[in-house]
Amino acid sequence: MTRAILQDDAGGTPADSLPHENQPHENLGTFQDTSSDSSALVHRFPWAALLIMALMGFLLIATETMPAGLLPQISAGLDITEGTAGQFVSAYALGTVVAAMPAVAITRSMRRKPVFVVGILGFLAANLVTAFSADIVLSLAARLLAGAFSGLLWGIIAGYARRITAPEHAGRALAVASLGTPVGLAVGTPFGSWLGTTWDWRWSFGVLAILTLLTVLLAVFLVPDAPGQHAGTRVPLVRVLGFPGVAVVLAVVVTWMLGHNILYTYIGSYLRSTGLPLPVEIALMVFGAAAIAGIAITGGVIDSGLRRLSLLSLAAFIAAGVIIIVGHASAAAVVTAIVLWGIAFGGAAAQLQTAISAASGHNADVANAMLGVAFNLAIFAAGVAGAVMISNFDGLVLPAVMAGLAAVALLFAIAGRRTAFPT
Structure with a gap:
């Protein structure tokens, strides 16, 4: 069953070899790529790729929560009230809520690595704009955009991690890929607040941008590609x-x-x-x-x-x-x-x-x-x-x-x- 489904995802066997859409529990290994490199990959645990996904998760969490610790600095820097500065958090969350499902739905047939890389690049651009913007409207638009790319990345990371991992280790793969969430909460937000307090709040977003650039480079070289969702399995x-x-x-x-x-x-x-x-x-x-x-x-x-x-x-x-x-x-x-x-x-x-x-x-x-x-x-x-x-x-x-x-x-x-x- 697994081999047949994998071949179908790569365009080999007919779609009727796939599990019925109302049987979602059947064989979670259906997400594997079937190229020669990928076939070898799924038999070993992809630590490097999953840790890069965890690093991206860390950056997403840190970017979302960090402004909460920098409201006085952002307020003074942009000459706005702290209440308005607080919309840095709200705009990001709104972007995620509005864009996540449409973005994932549009891209779910595409190969995973290009979508992952483009998502990171979009996130990088939004953080760069936030770091240099002197206008509150532009800053909030950048935060909205960062939230939108965050929604896309959160939507694909779990499935991507499972696609490049053997089915029997799928849960473990998600645990590693999810490591960035608690680390971001424990380290990212306090560190960003310290940077903003010690130097300038823009440094916090600048450092996040540098780390995001490093992440996209690592992703290009170390994260394997995987197929998108097969047309026969997509439902509304x-x-x-x-x-x-x-x-x-x-x-x-x-x-x-x-x-x-x-x-x-x-x-x-x-x-x-x-x-x-x-x-x-x-x-x-x-x-x-x-x-x-x-x-x-x-x-x-x-x-x-x-x-x-x-x-x-x-x-x-x-x-x-x-x-x-x-x-x-x-x-x-x-x-x-x-x-x-x-x-x-x-x-x-x-x-x-x-x-x-x-x-x-x-x-x-x-x-x-x-x-x-x-x-x-x-x-x-x-x-x-x-x-x-x-x-x-x-x-x-x-x-x-x-x-x-x-x-x-x-x-x-x-x-x-x-x-x-x-x-």
């Missing part, structure tokens, strides 16, 4: 949403990430409410280090136990929220809870990408674009909801909301035992 976006399990995974994404971002974005408000001598920077660094450990754990077991891993991660989120509430007077308890929270979050992206890729089969790129939109909607909603909460309640309400939303996500995951998170 609405029908992908209707695949058994896809909507369930998206519901888990929205509730899980909404709860996470409500506390993560406003963790400073929570820490001020506790009165503990725990700086926000230290708390975020502990979280990021724990998240990297979570990625390592996920990479080791995801291919053999996705369902158990996802349920345990959600349960750990609930436990962390409870500990953060109950133990708010103890620094040791809070740090312990942050470590548990970070470990559970670290593998979340890989777990969710693996689940939605399995549920959508050949249409994994489109499904992952939907997942990226869901992530960004959760980030946007968390910013609004969290602001309302801290304006009307004590910061201790935030972990309670996180735990409650994680519990809802856990119920969704349990209900998806047949299609979304199968046993």
Whole structure:
């Protein structure tokens, strides 16, 4: 079956050898290239290519979140209010939400490497404009464009990683390719803020542009090509949403990430409410280090136990929220809870990408674009909801909301035992 499907993707055997579109779980190895180089490649784990994808993920996360730590500098540099400077984050998220699905849908038949390289180049151009622009309208347009290319890249990275990896290591490949998310949160944003504070906020975007240029060069030389989606397996976006399990995974994404971002974005408000001598920077660094450990754990077991891993991660989120509430007077308890929270979050992206890729089969790129939109909607909603909460309640309400939303996500995951998170 695998060989027949691979030949069909390369234009060899008839389309009727492919799995039916309503059987998305069948043989996730259908994404492999069949050139002689690619055939050899899938039998060894493509560390270099996956780490380059992880580096790109790091840059996407750092670019998205970094302005939050540079609002005073951006405000002074462009002679605008901090509220207007805050739209650097909103414009990026809006670009991702609006462009992700159309961009992935348009490019899903194209070979993966050219799309990946063009996406990186577009992202590079947007960061360069942001670094040099003196006009707020042009800067926001550049951020919108950066978000659009980010949506395209997030949409294809998961499927691309699976295409160049042997099927039995698909989950592990996603765990490695997803490593950039926790590293970006742990290192990228604080480092960018330090650069902007020490030198100038434009240096932060300049360094990101330099790193993006390095990434595209590495991608050209070290990332193998892979075929796009075969015409016989492409279905309309609405029908992908209707695949058994896809909507369930998206519901888990929205509730899980909404709860996470409500506390993560406003963790400073929570820490001020506790009165503990725990700086926000230290708390975020502990979280990021724990998240990297979570990625390592996920990479080791995801291919053999996705369902158990996802349920345990959600349960750990609930436990962390409870500990953060109950133990708010103890620094040791809070740090312990942050470590548990970070470990559970670290593998979340890989777990969710693996689940939605399995549920959508050949249409994994489109499904992952939907997942990226869901992530960004959760980030946007968390910013609004969290602001309302801290304006009307004590910061201790935030972990309670996180735990409650994680519990809802856990119920969704349990209900998806047949299609979304199968046993």
